[in-house]
Amino acid sequence: MTDTKFPPENNLPAGYEPPKVWTWEPGNGGAFANINRPISGPTHDKDLPVGQHPLQLYSLGTPNGVKVTIMLEELLAAGHAGAEYDAWLINIGKGDQFGSGFVEVNPNSKIPALMDHQPKDGGKPLRLFESGSILVYLAEKFGAFLPENQRARAEAMNWLFWQMGSAPFLGGGFGHFYAYAPIKIQYAIDRYAMEVKRQMDVLNRHLAENEFMAGSDYSIADMAIWPWYGRLALKDAYNDAGDFLSVDDYEHVQRWTKQIGERKAVKRGSMVNKASGNPGAFLPERHSASDFDGLTI
Known part of the structure; x- marks a missing residue:
């Protein structure tokens, strides 16, 4: 009997019908197929670098990553010296987010991820993932950009x-x-x-x-x-x-x-953790304010 509500010829590709059980076919997914997979966890062992500042950001200059670098730069501009940070590039096109060190910080393997090596409770380093969570954490840590009212x-x-x-x-x-x-x-x-x-x-x-x-x-x-x-x-x-x-x-x-x-x-x-762009307008890694010297701001 022909399905009159969803006739196969109207499906894309023509004649497609969902199988009883979906199975993964590597390469399926368009431009980002090489980094898409239906399981979590690391694909390779790779430790994350650690710089000199308490705040260590592992990210990429996508909209979600830019949220956090804007927040950190705003905190520094407002005089919060403790917000100094190292920003390390995570190239998601190359699968850096599936390295074992990154997965330890963010089991969801998405940027951004942040480690605070000097949390306010004085305990061991604290991990942050999900950009919204990072923004709230930083706002509360420094008492800024989240209204008290x-x-x-x-x-x-x-x-x-x-x-x-x-x-x-x-x-x-x-x-x-x-x-x-x-x-x-x-x-x-x-x-x-x-x-x-x-x-x-x-x-x-x-x-x-x-x-x-x-x-x-x-x-x-x-x-x-x-x-x-x-x-x-x-x-x-x-x-x-x-x-x-x-x-x-x-x-x-x-x-x-x-x-x-x-x-x-x-x-x-907006420049931080961008791997390409207009000359003088991007900064793959950021470790101090002087890294912006010579850039077009």
Whole structure:
């Protein structure tokens, strides 16, 4: 009997039907197939380097990594000398995230990961993974960029977790099917484009009435959202996605994006752990403020 609701000829590829039990086929997954696998754990033994500072960051200059380097540079700009850090490049394209040392810090094998060798309790080094967790930890450790006022703090946390839940639809959803998938699937692109535009509208409506995400206070919520949605607003994400999604229409997101982007710490943080880019505008590793000397900031 022919399936009239989902006729095989309408499937992509034509005639595809899900098997009873899914099995992994290496190479399946488009642009990042070489680093995708259905199991966790290390693939090889490799210790992580450790520099001179208490805070050791292992990351890459993707939006999730940039959140943390912006936070660290903002802390230093605000006078928190204890936020000095070493930033080591984790090349996910080469599988560095599956090294045994990195997996010990983050069993999920995703960047960023942070080790604090001088936690406030004076105990053994403390590991941090998941960018949102790292931002909250640093904000609480240094008492900065997370409002003390209960209502403003709650608003900052609301928007931080909004970003954590929403960005996968932008990156893994829209970005993957629009820019990285080996085939163009209209249904998938339409589905995720609609969701990303809804998210941009959520931000635009909120920023029409608020200078920053938590109101009048610049916070970790702005640092978390800007690398994802600011990058999209600047037309710097997924090829021509900015035009495709008409990002210029979101005037309040545009105002906020430019305002955040003008901060010197944001410019510095956006350079760290990038392995390539415009000459003089990226910094694969960062071990001191002098590493920025000669770069275009």
